[in-house]
Structures are given as structure tokens and as C-alpha cells.
Amino acid sequence: MAQLSDNHRGSPAAPLAELARLYGVELGYRDVWGKWRESPRESLIQVLVALGAELDQADVLAGGKRARRALEEAVEVRQQVLASRLLEPVLVAWDGELLPPALRFSEGGSGLRASKFTLHLEQGGEESKELAGEGAAAAVWRRGAGRVLLWSKLPFGYHRLTVEVRGRAAQAGREVAEALVISAPRKCWGGEESGRSWGLFAGLYELPHLPQAAGLGVERADLGVDDFADLGALCRLVGEAGGEVVATLPLLPFLGKEPLDPSPYRPVSRLFWNELYLALDRTPEWKSCEGLRELWSNPAVQEEARRLRVVERVDYEGAFALKRRLLLEASRCFFAGASPERREAFAGFLEERPEARDYALFRALVEAGEPGKLGGPAGGPCLAESATGGPPGGARGPATGGTRADHTRAFPKELMNLHLYSQWQCEEQLRAISAQPGAAHLMLDLPVGVHPEGYDVWRWPELFARKMSMGAPPDRFFTGGQDWASPPLVPEASRAEGHRYFIACLRHHMRHARYLRLDHVMWLRRLFWIPAGADPAAGVYVRYPEEELYAVVCLESYRNQTRVVGEDLGTVPPGVRARLRRHGILGSWVFQGALCPRACQPLRLPSRHVVAYLGTHDMFPWAGFWQGGDIEARLQTCQLDEKAAKRARAMRKRLAARLAEAVAGPGSVGMESQLFECVRYVGQSRAPLLLLGVDDLLLETEAHNIPGTGAERGNWRRKTRATAGELRTAIEQAGAVLREQGRAGIGGFVGPNTKTQE
Incomplete structure (x- = not known):
């Protein structure tokens, strides 16, 4: 680790560097250009305070002897805290092999008489071992200590280890501590596979409604946004064309209040689904609930639904308002007259997901406009109040007519029921999608962050650094850096609770996904923290317990039979990609990032260790890229000046000519022809999975999202201009091209669309 400059006597730089080391x-x-960037002093201090350092920021920033003394005292306090731990809170047993843990006995190794280790297995039962004399001393932390295996064949899982140490002196007492033991395979599930397949990437909100195109022929409740019925139909279409995967943007919920933030990468929670995507017309209530059918048939509702379908960009606010009215009526019918079988199924959902009640309460009070009544989570006064059936005021709205506000002022008890019902039905529909025979598998996306005002931050406030934001430093695509406006997880807090929150996030997605994309996978090693109000370039990297986090990923991947893909784009520290390969996690190759304008070969082909993407949600699609849409966007957002933009346009034109000659040959003309020639060329690579974007195939020109911009750009709202028939034709054409390259479909890589539950 580089040291801060220390150019004058008495400088506080040395203790600041030591304090930073102690907190990780x-x-x-080193940035993407290879240049060393020193962390700003003010940002360092703010981050250290957020991590728990006992510092007065004003004193330390003032400098001089007073600042040095404050830093030295903070260093001493941190050292004492670390020294007081008998052992670390989390241990890893790769492939079931557990070494004696590093112990910090108060008397030191020479004073240690015996160590007793008791392992409480996740599956039940316990085992004990005792080390005495030299064997006990070998388990005590000291540099170069020899170690032997405590257990060599632990079952995979989360176990509890209790350690008891006793000193040699007669008056010496004993010290006891506990740790979580993660016994995990070294590689994620599927890490040894070598087949080659292809799939489709699409944002669910952008697609035309698909069930009729897939041959279902069922009336739809179309609110201008696709839903899980359309996702299932898309999986069938891609499977029929020979594809293996349908990848989506995160399917997680937005914060249900206006102005609505539609970014799928700032969800209200990473543990629940977005009720906007629930296919209401695929629920039993659609047929059995008279009030729901009357509401849907109401002329005013039909007119609003038609408006939502024809607008060029998704009107999330309008769609949410109407969907909420429909869901409210459906949930009323369910709770009033569901069959015993369905009530039993709902009770089973609540037993499996008890946190759903907290989530439903949170959403209900936020949407009722009474966030002040949230109080504290899990056992706080609001939960106790809701259990008595005495929700805050507000009258039940009528089934038809009235204003938007009238219908969102239902009793929070009914809003709670709405969200409980919605989450249960979302789980049911996603389970049905993942079990479709012959259909493409799902690749779900787990974002790295959450909304700062969302459920997860409210429910587990101690896990998040709420005065910080995560982001990324400047790179070639985003020269000003990125602030994702999402609070980062506090590493030590996550360790203290055994990474339960992260485990729950993985399980929520993996139970339905054959593949899971980990957004910004570099966070498993380090994450860029940006103090509130600071420029993104002024951020600071904070280290995370990567050994433990990789073990969690490998174990959950193994248990759920889900292959893991890491998004490793941007500033990637040395060793991260080697670590991904070591654990059987696929990296990411993106066409635009692999272009080499000045090299002999203008395009580097992907390796067998990555998923190959034509583009990402933060890039312009194929046609927009070659038309220079990204250059114009960077010019408009002041990331380029006119002179630099002119150079970029000229270079892009030369690159297009060189790529066409190298990939397609001199006879290839037209944007679509060149696209499929490039698909054919990349399809020959060893990449196990090639993902084609719907936007690329349909020659769309606008990006899903332009980082650094907001509502003025209409991010995450663009609908495709294509019809369902045109989309089907494009998918079939892509499948035909890739079959020529030997890219197998469903049977060629992971077999039928089912998961073996252990």
C-alpha cells in the first residue's frame, strides 16, 4: 500500500496511513490508464469515520500536532478492538478442509495450555477436537506458525465453531469465542463446463407483448410494460430458436412514491420482486374475482390502459397507479374468498419468507404517504400496531372512478395484503418460467446497490454506510467517474452478522436462475466509496473480505445449481480476473470494449473464461454505436469537447471500415448484414456463452441508460419500435447464424430446464 506524502516534521500522514490500513x-x-491516483485526504477521513473510527473530522482536517494526536489515539483504539478478538468472526473451509483458526490469546502462545474446538453442523449434530501443548500453541496467531487440518471432510454449508482456550498459569481463566465456518467448494457450479451456447439480453419493459407471438392466444392486461407472462414467452421463443439463455435487467422493485426512480440498479430491495412485472391475467383471481373484472372493464380504466400502451416511453407512474388498483382488488378477493388449498400455499410462502411482512408494511406506509409511522424494523411499534388490525387512517377507495390519490389511500392493512399477495404470485410465476420444458433458462441480474430510502436500508441500517455512496472512478467510457447514489455495505457489519443479508440476496435470485450476473463483481475485493456531496473522482477504495464473499458465492451457486457471471468492466484491480477463473466464475467481454482501433487486428476475440456481450445497458446498441450516438451523448454531457468529438467520429469511421473488412469481407453492405457477420465471427470464439441484445438485433439506436444523466434523458423508459413478429424473426435469424458456428441450444450445455434440488 502506498504511503501518503509526509513532507514536514510532525505530519499526521503516518498515523492516517496506519489507521487506513487497520480499517481496510x-x-x-492505479486507474485504467495505469496512473497512480492518491486518495484525497478529506475523503479518507470521512470514509474512516463512516467505518467507525473515533475521529473529530474538523480537528483532523486542521492538521498539525492536534490532528496527529487524534489519529494516533484512533489507531490505538482500533488496535485494541482487533486484539480483543479471540478469533475472526468468519472462517472459510475450502472443499471442506478447516485449518486451526488464527487465535489471539491474551497470554500469547507461550501461555496457552489447551484449545478446544467444537463444530456445530448446519445439518445438526456437533464434533469436538482438542489441541494441547505445542499443538495448541501452533493454533495461536504468530507469523510463520505451523498448522494442521482440524477437519478434512466437512459437509458443505454454514457451521458454527466454538473455540475455548485455557492458559498455563493456575490463576488463568479461559476465553471463549464463536465464528461462522463457511465450508464451500472452490469452484462455482458449472465451472468446469466447456460447451458453447448463445442467448438473448432484453430489458423487460422495452419489449412488445409476446404471448400471442409465442402461440398462447390469451387476452392480456396490457399496461404498456411487459410482465412475467411475456418473459416466459420470450424464453420459449429463444429456446425454439436454439438459444439457451434469456438475460434481463434486475427484476427488483422500485420505491413506490413519486417522482419514481425507474433505475433497476437502485431497487427498494434486493430481496423482493417488482410487482409491476406480475402478470395479473395469469393469476386465478383474474377469472374468479368479479370486482377485478368489473374494474378492468371500466371505460376509464380501458382508456388509461390504451394510453399507456401507445406512449413512446414507459409511463411508470401511470402504469404503477393502474396496476396498484388492479392488484388491490385482486388481493381483496384472495383474502376474502380463497380456497383452502390456495390459503395453505400462501401460508407456506409466508413461512418460507417471514421478512415479507416487514417488507409489505414498509411499502404500505410509504405508499400511504405516512413514512413517519415506519418506526423501527422487526418488532418495532409499527409491526405491533399492524398486527392488531389498526392501521392509520384513510378510507377504502371505490372499485371504479375517482382520482389516483383516492386509490392509493386505501388502509395500509389492505396495502400490506396487496404486497404480500404480489410477492407470493411473483414467486409462483418465476418458478413456472424456470420450469418450462424446452425453454431458454433465465439469467437474472443482482445489482451491487439499493435505494438509500428503500426497505433494505430501513430494515438493516447497521449494514449500510448511509452517509456514503458507491460508484466508480473515471475510466475510458465515463471520464468523470460515476456516483451510483446507493449506500455501500459496511464490511465489518456484514461479517458480524455472518453475511446473512448477502446470502439472502443470492438465494432470492438463484432459486429461479440458471445463470446469475453479479453487478460490479470487483466489490467482492474492494468498492469505491464516495462521501456525500463529493465529486465521484474524489472517492476512496474500501476493502472487503473477499475470501469469505467468494466462499458464499461458490456455496450458493453449488446449492442452487446456478452458474455465476461477474461484471468485471471498468477499473479492475490486479488479480481479480485470475480469482474469478479460480472459482469458476465467468467474466464479461463486451464488443465495444474489445475494439482495438490501432491494432493489426481490430477486434480481440473473447476467451473461454467469459460471457461475450455485444453491448451493455450503459452502452449504445450496435446501430447507435456505429452512428456515433455515444460520441454525441458524451459531447452533450461535457465529457468531450467539439474538437475531441470530431476526432472520435473520424476514428469511428475508420474503425468501422477496418472491422467490416476483417470480419465480414469487402462485399458486406448494410447495418444488419454487418451485424450478423460480426455475430458469426464472435460466435466462432471459445466463449461458453454469447449474449445478443434485443436492441442490437432490432437495430435500435438509443441506449437504455446514459450514466451521469437523469430524468431529462428518459433513462430506462425507451420501448422498442419493433412488433412481436419482427422480434421473433430477428431471434430466429440469430439462431440460424449461430447454429452454423456450433453453438448448442438447451441440450448442448446444461440439459433440460430443470434444477435438481438438494
Whole structure:
């Protein structure tokens, strides 16, 4: 770790560097251009305070002897805290092999008489071992200590280890501590597979309604946004064309209040689904609930639904308002007259997901406009109040007519029921999608962050650094850096609770996904923290317990039979990609990032260790890229000046000519022809999975999202201009091209669309 400059006597730089080391904060980093960037002093101090350092920011920033003394005292306090731990809170047993853990006995190794280790297995039962004399001393932390295996064949899972140590002196007492033991395979599930397949990437909100195109022929409740019925139909279409995967943007919920933030990468929670995507016309209530059918048949509702379908960009606010009215009526019918079988199924959902009640309460009070009554989570006064059936005021709205506000002022008890019902039905529909025979598998996307005002931050406030934001430093695509406006997880807090929150996030997605994309996978090693109000370039890297986090990923991947893909784009620290390969996690190759304008070969082909993407949600699609849409966007957002933009346009034109000659040959003309020639060329690579974007195939020109911009750009709202028939034709054409390259379909890589539950 580089040291802060220390150019004058008495400088506080040395104790600041030591304090940063003790908290896992990096003093600088090497950017994508290879240049060393030193962390700003003010940002370092703010991050250290957020991590728990006992510092007065004003005193430390003032400098001088007073600042040095404050830093030295903070260093001493941190050292004492670390020294007081008998052992670390989390241990890893790769492939079931557990070494004696590093112990910090108060008397030191020479004073240690015996160590007793008791392992409480996740599956039940316990085992004990005792080390005495030299064997006990070998388990005590000291540099170069010899170690032997405590257990060599632990079952995979989350176990509890209790350690008891006793000193040699007669008056010496004993010290006891506990740790979580993660016994995990070294590689994720599927990490040894070598087949080659292809799939489709699409944002669910952008697609035309698909069930009729897939041959279902069922009336739809179309609100201008696709739903899980359309996702299932898309999986069937891609499977029929020979594809293996349908990848989506995150399917997680938005914060249900206006102005609505539609970013799928700032969800209200990473543990629940977006009720907007629930296919209401695929629920039993659609047929059995008279009030729901009357509401849907109401002329005013039909007119609003038609408006939502024809607008060029998704009107999330309008769609949410209407969907909420329909869901409210459906949930009323369910709770009033569901069959015993369905009530039993609902009770089973609540037993499996008890946190759903907290989530439903949170959403209900936020949407009722009474967030002040949220109080504290899990056992706080609001939960107790809701259990008595005495929700805050507000009258039940009528089934038809009235204003938008009238219908969102239902009793929070009914709003709670709405969200409980919605989450249950979302789980049912996603389970049905993942079990479709002959259909493409799902690749779900787990974002790295959450909304700062969302459920997860409210429910587990101690896990998040709420005065910080996560982001990324400047790179070639985003020269000003990125602030994702999402609070980062506090590493030590996550360790203290055994990474339960992260485990729950993985399980929520993996139970339905054959593949899971981990957004910004570099966070498993380090994450860029940006103090509130600071420029993104002024951020600081904070280290995370990567050994433990990779073990969690490998174990959950193994248990759920889900292959893991890491998004490793941007500033990637040395060793991260080697670590991904070591654990059987696929990296990411993106066409635009692999272009080499000045090299002999203008395009580097992907390796067997990555998923190959034609583009990402933060990039312009194929046609927009070659038309220079990204250059114009960077010019408009002041990331380029006119002179630099002119150079970029000229270079893009030369690159297009060189790529066409190298990939397609001199006779290839037209944007669509060149696209499929490029698909054919990349399809020959060893990449196990090639993902084609719907936007690329349909020659769309606008990006899903332009980082650094907001509502003025209409991010995450663009609908495709194509019809369902045109989409089907494009998918079939892509499948035909890739069959020529030997890219197998469903049977060629992972077999039928089912998961073996252990």
C-alpha cells in the first residue's frame, strides 16, 4: 500500500496511513490508464469515520500536532478492538478442509495450555477436537506458525465453531469465542463446463407483448410494460430458436412514491420482486374475482390502459397507479374468498419468507404517504400496531372512478395484503418460467446497490454506510467517474452478522436462475466509496473480505445449481480476473470494449473464461454505436469537447471500415448484414456463452441508460419500435447464424430446464 506524502516534521500522514490500513481503506489506486491516483485526504477521513473510527473530522482536517494526536489515539483504539478478538468472526473451509483458526490469546502462545474446538453442523449434530501443548500453541496467531487440518471432510454449508482456550498459569481463566465456518467448494457450479451456447439480453419493459407471438392466444392486461407472462414467452421463443439463455435487467422493485426512480440498479430491495412485472391475467383471481373484472372493464380504466400502451416511453407512474388498483382488488378477493388449498400455499410462502411482512408494511406506509409511522424494523411499534388490525387512517377507495390519490389511500392493512399477495404470485410465476420444458433458462441480474430510502436500508441500517455512496472512478467510457447514489455495505457489519443479508440476496435470485450476473463483481475485493456531496473522482477504495464473499458465492451457486457471471468492466484491480477463473466464475467481454482501433487486428476475440456481450445497458446498441450516438451523448454531457468529438467520429469511421473488412469481407453492405457477420465471427470464439441484445438485433439506436444523466434523458423508459413478429424473426435469424458456428441450444450445455434440488 502506498504511503501518503509526509513532507514536514510532525505530519499526521503516518498515523492516517496506519489507521487506513487497520480499517481496510486504500490510500490510492492505479486507474485504467495505469496512473497512480492518491486518495484525497478529506475523503479518507470521512470514509474512516463512516467505518467507525473515533475521529473529530474538523480537528483532523486542521492538521498539525492536534490532528496527529487524534489519529494516533484512533489507531490505538482500533488496535485494541482487533486484539480483543479471540478469533475472526468468519472462517472459510475450502472443499471442506478447516485449518486451526488464527487465535489471539491474551497470554500469547507461550501461555496457552489447551484449545478446544467444537463444530456445530448446519445439518445438526456437533464434533469436538482438542489441541494441547505445542499443538495448541501452533493454533495461536504468530507469523510463520505451523498448522494442521482440524477437519478434512466437512459437509458443505454454514457451521458454527466454538473455540475455548485455557492458559498455563493456575490463576488463568479461559476465553471463549464463536465464528461462522463457511465450508464451500472452490469452484462455482458449472465451472468446469466447456460447451458453447448463445442467448438473448432484453430489458423487460422495452419489449412488445409476446404471448400471442409465442402461440398462447390469451387476452392480456396490457399496461404498456411487459410482465412475467411475456418473459416466459420470450424464453420459449429463444429456446425454439436454439438459444439457451434469456438475460434481463434486475427484476427488483422500485420505491413506490413519486417522482419514481425507474433505475433497476437502485431497487427498494434486493430481496423482493417488482410487482409491476406480475402478470395479473395469469393469476386465478383474474377469472374468479368479479370486482377485478368489473374494474378492468371500466371505460376509464380501458382508456388509461390504451394510453399507456401507445406512449413512446414507459409511463411508470401511470402504469404503477393502474396496476396498484388492479392488484388491490385482486388481493381483496384472495383474502376474502380463497380456497383452502390456495390459503395453505400462501401460508407456506409466508413461512418460507417471514421478512415479507416487514417488507409489505414498509411499502404500505410509504405508499400511504405516512413514512413517519415506519418506526423501527422487526418488532418495532409499527409491526405491533399492524398486527392488531389498526392501521392509520384513510378510507377504502371505490372499485371504479375517482382520482389516483383516492386509490392509493386505501388502509395500509389492505396495502400490506396487496404486497404480500404480489410477492407470493411473483414467486409462483418465476418458478413456472424456470420450469418450462424446452425453454431458454433465465439469467437474472443482482445489482451491487439499493435505494438509500428503500426497505433494505430501513430494515438493516447497521449494514449500510448511509452517509456514503458507491460508484466508480473515471475510466475510458465515463471520464468523470460515476456516483451510483446507493449506500455501500459496511464490511465489518456484514461479517458480524455472518453475511446473512448477502446470502439472502443470492438465494432470492438463484432459486429461479440458471445463470446469475453479479453487478460490479470487483466489490467482492474492494468498492469505491464516495462521501456525500463529493465529486465521484474524489472517492476512496474500501476493502472487503473477499475470501469469505467468494466462499458464499461458490456455496450458493453449488446449492442452487446456478452458474455465476461477474461484471468485471471498468477499473479492475490486479488479480481479480485470475480469482474469478479460480472459482469458476465467468467474466464479461463486451464488443465495444474489445475494439482495438490501432491494432493489426481490430477486434480481440473473447476467451473461454467469459460471457461475450455485444453491448451493455450503459452502452449504445450496435446501430447507435456505429452512428456515433455515444460520441454525441458524451459531447452533450461535457465529457468531450467539439474538437475531441470530431476526432472520435473520424476514428469511428475508420474503425468501422477496418472491422467490416476483417470480419465480414469487402462485399458486406448494410447495418444488419454487418451485424450478423460480426455475430458469426464472435460466435466462432471459445466463449461458453454469447449474449445478443434485443436492441442490437432490432437495430435500435438509443441506449437504455446514459450514466451521469437523469430524468431529462428518459433513462430506462425507451420501448422498442419493433412488433412481436419482427422480434421473433430477428431471434430466429440469430439462431440460424449461430447454429452454423456450433453453438448448442438447451441440450448442448446444461440439459433440460430443470434444477435438481438438494
